[in-house]
Amino acid sequence: MRLPRGAGLGRLAAGALRSSQQHVCVSGRAAASMAEEAKKLAAYAAVDNHVQNNQVVGVGSGSTIVYAVDRLAERVRQEKLNIVCVPTSFQARQLILQHGLTLSDLDRHPELDVAIDGADEVDAELTLIKGGGGCLTQEKIVAGCAKHFIVIADYRKDSKALGQQWKKGVPIEVIPMAYVPISRTIAKRFGGEANLRMAVSKAGPVVTDNSNFILDWKFEHAQNWKEVNTAIKMIPGVVETGLFVRMAERAYFGMEDGSVQFRDAPIN
Ligand code: 5RP
Numbered sequence: 001m002r003l004p005r006g007a008g009l010g011r012l013a014a015g016a017l018r019s020s021q022q023h024v025c026v027s028g029r030a031a032a033s034m035a036e037e038a039k040k041l042a043a044y045a046a047v048d049n050h051v052q053n054n055q056v057v058g059v060g061s062g063s064t065i066v067y068a069v070d071r072l073a074e075r076v077r078q079e080k081l082n083i084v085c086v087p088t089s090f091q092a093r094q095l096i097l098q099h100g101l102t103l104s105d106l107d108r109h110p111e112l113d114v115a116i117d118g119a120d121e122v123d124a125e126l127t128l129i130k131g132g133g134g135c136l137t138q139e140k141i142v143a144g145c146a147k148h149f150i151v152i153a154d155y156r157k158d159s160k161a162l163g164q165q166w167k168k169g170v171p172i173e174v175i176p177m178a179y180v181p182i183s184r185t186i187a188k189r190f191g192g193e194a195n196l197r198m199a200v201s202k203a204g205p206v207v208t209d210n211s212n213f214i215l216d217w218k219f220e221h222a223q224n225w226k227e228v229n230t231a232i233k234m235i236p237g238v239v240e241t242g243l244f245v246r247m248a249e250r251a252y253f254g255m256e257d258g259s260v261q262f263r264d265a266p267i268n
Helices: 031-050 064-079 090-098 136-144 176-190 225-233
Strands: 008-012 055-059 083-087 112-117 146-154 170-174 193-196 213-218 238-241 250-254 260-264
Touching (some): 031 064, 031 112, 031 260, 055 064, 055 090, 064 090, 064 112, 136 170, 136 238, 176 225, 225 238
Parallel strands (some): 055 112, 112 146
Antiparallel strands (some): 008 260, 170 238, 193 213, 250 260
C-alpha cells in the first residue's frame, strides 16, 4: 500500500493495514501494552508503505524500530525482497544481524532509499527530538543520506510543540573533555540547564557508540529550533544535537484505538 504524500494529517483504520495486523483490539489493554501495540502498528505501516524491492534501508534505533525490523524481515522472507540495511547504532546492527537481513554501511551504500526511525517527540511541523537512546549522531547521519526519512512512534510522542510531551530535554552528543564548558554555554545562551546523562547499570556517564558523552538540555521555552540547532552545533566540542529539523518527511503514530495516523511535513 503506497500512500499519497501531502501536508497534513491522515488516518489509516486498523483494517486498512496488511492482514498480519488486522486482528488488533486495544480495548481494556493496560497502558504499557497499548503503547507497545501502538509502536508496532506505526512500524508495520511504515515498512509496508515505504519499503520496496531492491532498496537500501536505514534502520533506526530504540524500541519502536524493533517492530519495524520484525516486519522488514517478515516481508523479505515472504516476498523474497532484496533489501540492504544500514544501521544507525550498535543496537540496529545487532537487530539486522539477528533477523538475518543484509548488513551494509555508508561506505558501500552512501545513498539510501529510505530511513525509518523512532523519535522521542514529534511536533506539528515534524521537527523531532531524538537521542533518548543516545544514538542521535549516527541516526542523523543515516537520515541525512536517505531520500525519504520516515518516523515511527506511538501516540505519546505526538506533540504540538517540542517539550509538551517529552520532558527529558534535547540530547546533545559532545566530546567528553568539553562537556562542562558546553553545558555552561548552552545554559547561558539559551536558558535552562544541560546535564550530563548518567548511566544506569554502570558508574559514571553514558558513553555513546562514538565514545562521547550526552548532555540532556532541559530548555525552558519554545525556540526557533532551526536557529538553535545551528547555534549549538557551532559550539566547539558539540558533535551533534538531537534536534532533527526539516528532515522527516512523514511520521506514523500508532494510536490507542488501534488505528494509525500519519502526518506529513509542511511543503516549503
Ligand atoms: C535513540 C532514538 C530513538 O529513536 C528514540 O529515543 C525513540 O525510542 P523508542 O522507540 O524506544 O521510543 O532517538 O537515540
